[in-house]
Amino acid sequence: MKFRPSLHPAEEVITMTRPHLTALLGAAMGAFLAAAAASFAATIFPLSTFFGVLGYALALWCGWFAVSRLVWWAGTSVALTTQRLVVQQGLLHHRSEEVPLAWIQGVDAAHAALRTGGSAHLSVFHPGGTLVLRQVPAGHQFSMEIRRAQQELLGRAPTGFDRRY
Structure with a gap:
């Protein structure tokens, strides 16, 4: 899995994933x-x-x-960096949707219908609307990673609740 958009200065990729194999x-x-x-x-x-x-x-x-x-499935990937959440789609015609972490107002994790392998659908709320990530593996853990990265970016220390999965 390759991160296609270029990184901003001092930006690092925290984690990358693609839809769960159950997809x-x-x-x-x-x-x-x-x-x-x-x-x-x-x-x-x-x-x-x-x-x-x-x-x-x-x-x-x-x-x-x-x-x-x-x-x-092969053309979809989700990357969490220290500054933004990036959803990349497409093999030949690349389409990318980016949400700065500072804009994220909340993340809601709903387990997928089959509930296999811990996959979940994530709804990321931001001022421009809602970004829905379907069949994210270890969805609850990924939503906690988004919250933790957002808190670190905004200078708030993560609470003990955020460290639990």
Whole structure:
């Protein structure tokens, strides 16, 4: 995972992550369904052209879904630096969203629907709106890292509560 934006002077990367591996469950399901649909289409095509073409179309759609989820996962990363939170998306066309730590008003961690591996959806509140980070691994710990970095930037010593996970 590479940090694409350049760092500001005296800025360091604290931690980087990407969506949890459970985000790839949809891609795995799509690949399985694509293989099943292609197998069905190859078997039924000699008997029924309509269902054969329908099966191949379903296989293409499921394959596209699987690849799109995989590309989304591979192209998404979240970096926490000593001055900002950066979300990078895209493999070919890079898109970056940055929120200075001084602007962050709060972080809310909600566990993902499957609750596997400790992933969580984080909502980062700032004056420009809300930045939602989906399926962040160890989401509660990452939200505490954001708060700790913000407190260090603003010159406040972290309290004992912030050191617990």
